[in-house]
Amino acid sequence: MRKPLMAGNWKMHMTETEALDFVNQVKPLVKDVTDKTMLICPPFLAISKLKEALAGSNIALGAQNMHFEDKGAFTGEVSAPMLKAVGAEYVIIGHSERRQYFCETDEIVNKKLFAALNYGILPIICCGETLEQREKNETMKVIETQIKGGFGDLLTADLKGTFSDLVISDWSQITIAYEPVWAIGTGKTASPEQAQEVHAFIRGLLPKDVAQEVRILYGGSVKPDNVKELMAKPDIDGGLVGGASLKPESFAGLVKY
Ligand code: PEP
Numbered sequence: 001m002r003k004p005l006m007a008g009n010w011k012m013h014m015t016e017t018e019a020l021d022f023v024n025q026v027k028p029l030v031k032d033v034t035d036k037t038m039l040i041c042p043p044f045l046a047i048s049k050l051k052e053a054l055a056g057s058n059i060a061l062g063a064q065n066m067h068f069e070d071k072g073a074f075t076g077e078v079s080a081p082m083l084k085a086v087g088a089e090y091v092i093i094g095h096s097e098r099r100q101y102f103c104e105t106d107e108i109v110n111k112k113l114f115a116a117l118n119y120g121i122l123p124i125i126c127c128g129e130t131l132e133q134r135e136k137n138e139t140m141k142v143i144e145t146q147i148k149g150g151f152g153d154l155l156t157a158d159l160k161g162t163f164s165d166l167v168i169s170d171w172s173q174i175t176i177a178y179e180p181v182w183a184i185g186t187g188k189t190a191s192p193e194q195a196q197e198v199h200a201f202i203r204g205l206l207p208k209d210v211a212q213e214v215r216i217l218y219g220g221s222v223k224p225d226n227v228k229e230l231m232a233k234p235d236i237d238g239g240l241v242g243g244a245s246l247k248p249e250s251f252a253g254l255v256k257y
Contacts, residue, residue, distance in 0.1 A: 002215050005175060005238035006255050007039040007124065008245025009064060009092060019046035022248055023053045029252035033058060038255055039090055044078055051087035062090030065098055068111035080119040090122045094150060096181045106149025113150060117170050124175045124240065125150050131182035140201055147205050171210035175217060176202055177240040183220025185242055190220055192229045199235035224253030231257065
C-alpha cells in the first residue's frame with residue numbers, strides 16, 4: 001500500500017564531481033529495484049548535474065532545505081521555484097540539524113511545507129526528540145508539538161468539510177521522517193520497537209482519512225545491517241539516511257536489505 005522510500009541525505013558532503021561519480025557507480029547496482037522509491041538529496045550545487053545523470057533512472061532527486069519565500073532579499077537562500085527549475089522532486093524540511101544550527105522552528109517548517117506543496121515538490125517533514133527529552137519521558141509530547149506545529153492547518157483541517165480536495169490530495173504528497181536527535185550520526189539506532197512506538201503515535205496524530213497513506217521514515221544511524229529489522233515494523237515505511245548513504249555499495253545495501 002505504501003511504497004517504501006529510501007532517502008539519502010548527503011548533508012554537506014560531495015562536490016559535483018564526487019556526486020557524479022557516486023551516481024555513475026550506484027545506478028547499475030540498483031537498476032533492478034522496483035519495489036522501493038530511491039532518493040538522493042545532495043547539496044544544492046550538485047542537483048542540476050545529477051538531474052542529467054539520473055535522467056531515465058529509477059533514482060529520484062531532492063534537496064535538503066529551501067526558503068519558504070519565492071524570491072527576495074534572503075542572502076544565501078534557495079527557493080521552491082528555483083528547486084523546481086533544476087528538477088528537484090523532493091525536499092527535506094525541518095531536519096534536526098536545521099532546527100539546531102539554523103534556528104528552524106515549527107512555524108518555519110509549516111511555511112516551507114506549504115511552499116513546497118505549492119510548487120509540487122514532495123516534502124519530507126522531519127521530527128524527533130533529543131536525548132534529554134527522551135530521558136525525561138517527553139518524547140511523545142515533543143513529537144506531537146512538532147507535528148501539530150509543522151502541519152498547522154493541514155492537520156487540524158476538517159478534511160471532509162471546509163477544505164477542498166486539493167488539501168486532501170496534499171497528504172499523498174507528504175512524507176514524515178522520525179529522527180531521534182540522539183541517533184543521528186551517533187551510531188546509536190533506536191531499537192525497532194522504540195521507532196515503531198513513535199511511528200504509530202505519529203500515524204495516530206494524522207487525520208483518519210489519510211493516516212494509512214502517509215509514509216513515515218525512520219532516520220538515525222540506519223545502515224545496511226540494521227535496516228531490515230527496522231523495515232519489518234508495520235509503521236516504518238523507509239529510511240532517511242545520512243552517513244550510510246554516502247558510499248554506492250552501502251546505498252545499494254540499504255535498498256536491497
Ligand atoms: C540524517 O541525515 O538524517 C541521518 C539520520 O543521519 P545518519 O544516518 O548519519 O544518522
